Amino acid sequence: MSAFAEVTERKGSRTRKRRVAMEPARAPRAVEPSVSPRERLPYLLDLYPLESPTQTRLAPFFDALREGRFVTTRCRKDGKVLWPPRIVCPACHSGELEWVDLPTTGRIYAFSALLAGAPIGQEAELPLVVGLVELDGSPLRLFGRFLGIDWRECRIGLPVAFEALTLPDGRAYFAFRVKP
Amino acid sequence: MSETREVAVVGGGLTKFGVRPLTWAELAQEAGEVLFRSVPALEASAVDSLFVGAAEPERFAFQSHVAPLVAEQMGLAPHRIVQRTELACASGQSAIRSAYAAIRAGLSDVAVAVGVEKMNLPSMAEANSAMACVLDRPWDAAHGLTAPPFFAMVAQRHMLEHGTTEDQLADVSEKNHRFANSNPTAQFFDKRFDHEKLLRLPMVAPPLRLGDCSSMTDGAGAVVLVAEELVKKYTDTPAWIRGTGQYADFHNLANMESLTDWTGLTRASREAFRTAGVGPKDLDLAELHDCFTISELIEYEAIGLCPKGQGGTFVADGRSDLGGDLVVNPRGGLLGCGHPLGATGIAQAVEVSQQFAHEVDAKRQVPDPEWAMVHNLSGSANVHSVMIYQRGG
Numbered sequence: 001m002s003a004f005a006e007v008t009e010r011k012g013s014r015t016r017k018r019r020v021a022m023e024p025a026r027a028p029r030a031v032e033p034s035v036s037p038r039e040r041l042p043y044l045l046d047l048y049p050l051e052s053p054t055q056t057r058l059a060p061f062f063d064a065l066r067e068g069r070f071v072t073t074r075c076r077k078d079g080k081v082l083w084p085p086r087i088v089c090p091a092c093h094s095g096e097l098e099w100v101d102l103p104t105t106g107r108i109y110a111f112s113a114l115l116a117g118a119p120i121g122q123e124a125e126l127p128l129v130v131g132l133v134e135l136d137g138s139p140l141r142l143f144g145r146f147l148g149i150d151w152r153e154c155r156i157g158l159p160v161a162f163e164a165l166t167l168p169d170g171r172a173y174f175a176f177r178v179k180p
Numbered sequence: 181m182s183e184t185r186e187v188a189v190v191g192g193g194l195t196k197f198g199v200r201p202l203t204w205a206e207l208a209q210e211a212g213e214v215l216f217r218s219v220p221a222l223e224a225s226a227v228d229s230l231f232v233g234a235a236e237p238e239r240f241a242f243q244s245h246v247a248p249l250v251a252e253q254m255g256l257a258p259h260r261i262v263q264r265t266e267l268a269c270a271s272g273q274s275a276i277r278s279a280y281a282a283i284r285a286g287l288s289d290v291a292v293a294v295g296v297e298k299m300n301l302p303s304m305a306e307a308n309s310a311m312a313c314v315l316d317r318p319w320d321a322a323h324g325l326t327a328p329p330f331f332a333m334v335a336q337r338h339m340l341e342h343g344t345t346e347d348q349l350a351d352v353s354e355k356n357h358r359f360a361n362s363n364p365t366a367q368f369f370d371k372r373f374d375h376e377k378l379l380r381l382p383m384v385a386p387p388l389r390l391g392d393c394s395s396m397t398d399g400a401g402a403v404v405l406v407a408e409e410l411v412k413k414y415t416d417t418p419a420w421i422r423g424t425g426q427y428a429d430f431h432n433l434a435n436m437e438s439l440t441d442w443t444g445l446t447r448a449s450r451e452a453f454r455t456a457g458v459g460p461k462d463l464d465l466a467e468l469h470d471c472f473t474i475s476e477l478i479e480y481e482a483i484g485l486c487p488k489g490q491g492g493t494f495v496a497d498g499r500s501d502l503g504g505d506l507v508v509n510p511r512g513g514l515l516g517c518g519h520p521l522g523a524t525g526i527a528q529a530v531e532v533s534q535q536f537a538h539e540v541d542a543k544r545q546v547p548d549p550e551w552a553m554v555h556n557l558s559g560s561a562n563v564h565s566v567m568i569y570q571r572g573g
């Protein structure tokens with residue numbers, strides 16, 4: 001993963017190594033906007049994550065999304081692949097995590113659709129098809145929105161592929177495209 | 181002070197649940213009115229501690245620091261412990277649990293546990309956002325996860341794995357709505373839902389229809405808990421808290437081991453049974469968290485009322501109804517009463533207390549109940565909170 005470098009971080013008298021994004025993110029690639037076209041909501045009504053390095057230590061996750069890559073963190077001590085990405089391993093409490101690629105394909109394990117009662121900002125997106133995806137060759141089962149399918153056509157077991165999204169305000173997010 | 185001082189709920193009351201034309205603070209005032217009317221021996225000056233179960237006053241009323249607000253609204257001046265308890269849908273039970281712990285530890289003698297939630301707003305989209313942020317907001321809710329699609333996926337998997345049917349889901353809703361028809365505080369007290377009607381209601385999140393989902397509800401309630409040596413002053417039929425258990429094991433959906441096997445509830449209820457010294461067969465009634473019909477079915481299984489996968493048959497055969505193995509949700513449940521998050525746990529305790537005192541409508545009175553369980557799940561069933569009560573007197 002060439003986009004990441006190890007840096008030494010000082011905190012008080014302690015130093016530690018951390019992997020960070022090395023290159024500036026490339027320009028967002030054009031993707032079908034699947035999220036609300038409305039302007040950004042106030043932060044405390046905005047469901048999407050704050051992704052800038054001034055707000056989160058997980059900024060490399062969003063930088064990777066902007067490159068069309070799907071990554072998460074893995075603990076260097078016990079090898080645990082963690083979702084969502086983290087900065088401290090919950091199993092051994094080590095802060096030495098590394099970024100690893102996730103499989104970008106999987107199959108639908110369960111699904112439903114929200115037909116009424118959307119949160120603010122998502123009202124125009126109903127019906128909103130969502131579900132759990134078993135990633136190919138990984139024990140992870142991730143929740144996400146499904147693109148390109150009517151909920152009446154959706155089935156358990158259908159293949160899906162990860163897709164990076166660009167939010168209207170330029171932030172990065174992701175969804176799964178169903179391939180019936 | 182004994183180290184094993186027993187604690188009882190000695191009474192309480194509820195406001196009307198529903199879509200109410202009043203503010204959060206006004207609900208708290210009504211809770212005070214009904215509390216002092218329901219427990220005539222209660223003097224405000226005797227209340228040394230106050231626990232306020234409120235899930236999201238910041239979201240629903242743009243108000244934090246609600247414990248002193250409630251004290252003021254209810255005319256209380258707690259001088260030992262005063263705090264809010266927040267555990268989303270289990271916030272009310274958390275208030276009772278905290279009051280119980282304080283009295284048992286000798287830090288309080290007379291504590292009031294209150295639950296308040298005002299959920300119907302001029303902008304329901306904002307209220308829906310408040311509900312969405314109970315879940316893992318940036319990693320699950322941003323994708324479109326709210327409670328209905330979550331419990332819909334649970335239902336879908338339970339149908340696939342165990343053959344559960346929409347008819348069996350409707351059986352839960354029909355039973356709980358029928359009980360709510362004899363509970364004047366219930367949101368759907370005067371609304372009839374028969375089986376056929378339930379199956380014709382629109383889908384909210386397939387396979388769940390409107391009648392499978394509890395509502396956004398305004399409501400409040402309060403109960404009094406006292407130490408054993410003070411019980412006689414307040415009531416002849418105390419509801420003794422004999423056991424408790426709680427379990428939290430994940431937050432993001434990726435870390436939920438099984439959608440349909442709620443092991444957290446199995447652990448929490450086992451701990452509650454162990455501390456109470458009873459088992460599932462001893463229960464006469466159970467107030468189980470039926471936020472969605474599928475929840476009640478899986479709860480039967482996880483608690484051990486029936487084998488895994490047979491929740492649907494259990495309700496269809498009437499085993500959780502009057503005349504069955506035990507009565508589940510005689511109050512009307514969250515489905516029939518509505519679900520004002522912080523007030524729900526209080527309402528369940530009030531029902532147990534009134535059932536023990538034979539004070540409820542005969543159409544929902546459990547015959548001579550002695551043991552009762554109260555359960556709340558919160559969030560995506562990632563926390564389970566269980567308490568076991570025994571009738572005294």
Ligand SMILES: [Zn+2]
Binds near residue numbers: 075092094
């Ligand atoms: Zn580790």
